[in-house]
Amino acid sequence: MDFRTVGILGGGQLGRMIVEAASRLNVKTVILDAANSPAKQINATGDHVEGSFANPEDIEKLAAKCDVLTVEIEHVDVPTLKKLQTTYPDLKIYPSPETIALIQDKFTQKEHLIKNGIAVAESIAIENATEQSLAAVGAKFGYPYMLKSRTLAYDGRGNFVVKSKDSIPQALQELHNRPLYAEKWAPFAKELAVMIVRAVDGKVFSYPTAETIHQDNICHTCFAPARVPDSVQLRAKLLAENAIKSFPGCGIFGVEMFYLDNGELLINEIAPRPHNSGHYTINACVTSQFEAHVRAVLELPLPRNFSTMATYDTNAIMLNILGDKETKDGELQICERALRTPGTSVYLYGKESRPKRKMGHINIVGSSMTECERKLSYLLGESKDNGSSSAADRLAPVIPGISQKPLVGVIMGSDSDLPVMSQACNILNQFDVPYEVTIVSAHRTPHRMSRYSIEAADRGLKVIIAGAGGAAHLPGMVAAMTPLPVIGVPVKGSTLDGVDSLHSIVQMPRGIPVATVAINNSTNAALLAIRMIGSSNSSYLRKMQEFLLKQEEEVLEKAGKIETIGYQSYLDQK
């Protein structure tokens, strides 16, 4: 794709996944890190540099071999990078040394963000850390507050929660010799993270807002999109985009933020590189964070007219695989369960197993977050259901001969509606659509109706067909309790010719629609359900197109017959 060589400072798992993405594009990479580091294992160039991304001489050795320099870690030697800009004027360094310098000192990072009008937690630098100065912070911010190392802090290392005045001596002991700052406690409801790609022209592209869950200060899982209202997702995305617009250079950035109990969003910190909270993008986005980074630093195109990297249906959970605390390689049991689970991919980094070490991650995708969560709980050994059989197996009636994972629910107020409603089932059989069928009465089983309606979407149903007669309340009541589309079939009763049912079903108030079909015409209800599913499932769409053609042919055949034998013989033959 490109004949330039990309040098990478650091060869851990992030470097490894950058190399994988680069190799797919046939872009040559060379790594600076220890021998046999994860990134070097999958790159046989033989031209790697053995050493450290913090050592000026090693960095210079790497620079001599490449056209573009990038990082998988921000704790690199910035003065050397700045010097290289003069020594090798043609060498591109992305993220730019200025950006790395702004970010690697977390207090400088905060000052930069504040200067650019970006919301961050209130902080003060601590020039001279003594019991006195830390008590003064306590007096200003209240307890608890965070004491943080300005540099070289990650996965909880370099951070200390000062719970009260009494814990100050311990804080000083743990963080002595480090440059420090204090941060006001942010009472957050959730931690969010947004990956942003910045192109060299300053244009930014964002990934979906994700939600990270930490355990023992290490990222445990990441949910994308975050399980917060859309408006919060959008605000998080804008906050992240604005933050990254303020940094020079290009590449991928991870923006971590707090979503406070009061609804506020504050940036916690920024990483100028691929980030653990973006690993899900390999399976759930248009372009992975790693490929996006390679393309950005090489100034290769990113998709045009396109401002988000989400697919139209991104639902993903990333689970970090940490070295088992008791048995070496014990974590591989989770991976084995993952292999048994559809829609689940395992990524291992080629490291030796050590307790709590990040050994790899698992990406789970599904058609809903609930489905992903079910698979997660199977991977974690909390349930025996790996998502290949659905919750419907447990909650819904099982119909012999049809799939265990219904897409359509056919319900009716009474078994007297079954002769009419069974025509819908015939059509669903004919189109091979998995469905379930049962009785749910609005007036006689109101609680069953509520439960059915509330659980329908989570169980994986896509459409509900409800038939009812007389004062037909079922379709409208179900529609009031589910966000799914509900199709109403007016069933003709013994009086009023079904007009009572029709009007009861169709004349819903503004706010709660019911898709009403003709009186007694449950055939059309099923065909409508299939059209709805087909609008995002091309196989059913094709089947519907074929069905329409077949109907047309049947009529044309009859027309031909009338034209050939004459209308009278036609009538006689009927």
Place this chain on the structure above:
Amino acid sequence: MDFRTVGILGGGQLGRMIVEAASRLNVKTVILDAANSPAKQINATGDHVEGSFANPEDIEKLAAKCDVLTVEIEHVDVPTLKKLQTTYPDLKIYPSPETIALIQDKFTQKEHLIKNGIAVAESIAIENATEQSLAAVGAKFGYPYMLKSRTLAYDGRGNFVVKSKDSIPQALQELHNRPLYAEKWAPFAKELAVMIVRAVDGKVFSYPTAETIHQDNICHTCFAPARVPDSVQLRAKLLAENAIKSFPGCGIFGVEMFYLDNGELLINEIAPRPHNSGHYTINACVTSQFEAHVRAVLELPLPRNFSTMATYDTNAIMLNILGDKETKDGELQICERALRTPGTSVYLYGKESRPKRKMGHINIVGSSMTECERKLSYLLGESKDNGSSSAADRLAPVIPGISQKPLVGVIMGSDSDLPVMSQACNILNQFDVPYEVTIVSAHRTPHRMSRYSIEAADRGLKVIIAGAGGAAHLPGMVAAMTPLPVIGVPVKGSTLDGVDSLHSIVQMPRGIPVATVAINNSTNAALLAIRMIGSSNSSYLRKMQEFLLKQEEEVLEKAGKIETIGYQSYLDQK
């Protein structure tokens, strides 16, 4: 994932992609092939064997280094593999040497398939190729017929079309010294291919039936699923599964077949390894063919209760990138266009560019085959539309301020319906759903209506909302010409209170449903459209859930007010 080493005979692009999949699972691989072959480039083990997969000594060297032996090509030395089974009784060889032997001689392969009741083209072995014996074949099969080398034939090499008796001397010249067989001409409509994974217990898992297009005897593109009726896809899948069940051992198999003009399916040939027609699986399936192969030969789990590797919406096109015939590396122009196109991934194999050489491939995915085909034609330089702007830009009215790619079409029979129908637009705006709005009259613009209906699905619309009054024909007529769901809004006219419109819209005949809402209630039509889209788009589903909650809160607030201030004051304040 596993501590065994997998040795691969052959290090071309198939080996490279096997290695990539193995590395993700941290499975060690060693390659037998020339130095710096594509697979070796991404594997720094240092333990590779330099040599040929046809050379017994080299194969033995590789076997000494590994626990499992597999192939990326079937033209390997089988007697050596059989010998290794005795020398190294613990070494697993998959696909089994017996299977490779059966397959690498195409005539033996055919005989094996026939013995197992699998449909193949009629063939005869040619023991002694002379003008006379070939003329005898012509007399038996008619002309043209295929003369094929039994071994070492691929990408058209080793095949000759005997067009008439006169071309026999040329055939003999081109294929002399090869073991030959003749095949009756198969007048095929399409070439199909199905990838099958066979687990060690004999269970098979199939990928979607794909359609391959060849140019100059080399695979050009592959469409998955194949653009044939579902029944043909299913028959192809069953034929492929039955064929693979007949071979011992495990691993992935590519099954190529002809779909004849008369509807018959005949197996053309089988490859006991990943196959060019399965490259699309990297982006469009639950597990790629390469990972499936690694897992099968290591006897690692494949997903349980699960018989297909398709996702619920697999739509993909694979385009091979062949070395440009005129300019070295000229093929990279196609790759650059691919980078500009959302949903398109580039895979380059690390080979030096030579005319017509397979340099890489591009996978295109989309929510419909039409969308993929549009992107393909952009990649091939045939169009300027890369799918990021939709065909809707050219065909449909552009609404200022809303997206260029509408999901909902709002149409009405007359501008007098606009006051009613505009409420639907307000709701769509509120939910941020891209839509288009225009006038389409069933009675005054019947041809425009036909065109609108026929093109709607291909333009990317998911739902059509049609409003009409009086003898309201528009919703039903549109529904008759599109497989998409159509929502009908009865618009109240000057007489009959809208009951005329309601009955005209709702009382459709069996076969063509219209989702009817209440008279004049286009608000509900839009809400219903959003529910339909939401059933397969979790973001809209969540929004609908929030909307229902908000409605509930509003009513509860009013209820609270009545309870607090009393009903009379409430009425007075209104």
